Amino acid sequence: MTVLDPATIRLSVAPMMDWTDVHCREFHRLLAPGARLYTEMVHANAVIRGDRARLLARTAGQAPLALQLGGSEPALLAEATAIAAAHGFDEVNLNCGCPSDRVQAGRFGACLMREPALVADCVAAMAAAAPVPVTVKCRLGVDDDADYSVFRAFVDGVVGAGAAMVVVHARNAWLKGLSPKENRDVPPLRYDWAYRLKRERPALPVVLNGGIADLASVHAQLAHVDGVMLGRAAYHDPYLLHVADAALSGASLQPRAALLRALRPYAEARLEAGVALKHITRHVLGLYQGQPGGRMFRQILSEGAHRPGADWTLVERAIAATAQADRARTAA
Structure with a gap:
């Protein structure tokens, strides 16, 4: 064995x-x-x-x-x-x-x-x-x-x-x-x-x-x-x-955005090989679960990733939406 x-x-x-x-x-x-x-x-x-x-x-x-x-x-x-x-x-x-x-x-x-x-x-x-x-x-x-x-x-x-x-x-x-x-x-x-x-x-x-x-x-x-x-x-x-x-x-916690951005080289290589972005981003939709902007994050990716030509800029837009929501909460 x-x-x-x-x-x-x-x-x-x-x-x-x-x-x-x-x-x-x-x-x-x-x-x-x-x-x-x-x-x-x-x-x-x-x-x-x-x-x-x-x-x-x-x-x-x-x-x-x-x-x-x-x-x-x-x-x-x-x-x-x-x-x-x-x-x-x-x-x-x-x-x-x-x-x-x-x-x-x-x-x-x-x-x-x-x-x-x-x-x-x-x-x-x-x-x-x-x-x-x-x-x-x-x-x-x-x-x-x-x-x-x-x-x-x-x-x-x-x-x-x-x-x-x-x-x-x-x-x-x-x-x-x-x-x-x-x-x-x-x-x-x-x-x-x-x-x-x-x-x-x-x-x-x-x-x-x-x-x-x-x-x-x-x-x-x-x-x-x-x-x-x-x-x-x-x-x-x-x-x-x-x-x-x-x-x-015992490792340090990393911010959600940093973890997601670490996926970018893999995602762009798959996009170059002909994989649609939706096949990758469907697995990250819950990353901001319970966080400010989490719903907007999911919405941006869900609505945009299936469109022809969708690329990593869509993911950055989704990340930016969460950052904006967090700033708004802090300001309030």
Whole structure:
């Protein structure tokens, strides 16, 4: 089993479909130099047969970076893991937590928690395929599962097969009756199961995901587990990611405008390559969440970034609007 550096798992950003693409990750890396980043989930078949230049897009500066795979066929997952390692990914994570109907129909995601032997076979094949750490992201259980020993047995199975870490979204996944969005809010959080797992398996790296939305929660959870994974909070309020990373590393906080301007070389290189500005700026809309001018910042970017010829001057105009709003507040 490949061992993960404990310092690199204290803070991470969850894999989020349609959100954590290559542009988002570039911004998140500027916000949080010490955080572990994850791709959107990609099915093993897509990695093997699809457009790898797009699906596996990454920059060297995004490391440590994990590819999250979906699938349930050991041979295909092993082949995709080998491809990921060859493309420079630092970790391959198996999705055992997504509850969507489409994922269930493909027999992967959260429904795999009902097939622990198959998941163990998948992890064993992946771990044998490449020297990168193989990890698993899972829920506490499926539907009305309420037996901690079943959850622990699932974890023991994947660790015995070679998983180097488990990321626990500390809720059940309801496969019927709740949408994927509702599955992120409605099932109650049970952090105590993750805490107990860590106490009973002290050598196992355990990362906690779910409902962590402020710095106090980050510190509170790190008293019990090895790492915290931020999801929607890091996306909708990106400055929280910066605050958390700085708090854990001891680095000084940087102004929002400086962090955003650090993205300019990347953005202009992508614009030169033909990427529309909207594909980049959609990931920064929450940077001024709760700040003077935050609404105007979002409005300027949302209304202008899709227009032909939109370039970095639009971003500077949005930044200027926040500075003007801040001056107005101070003067008042």
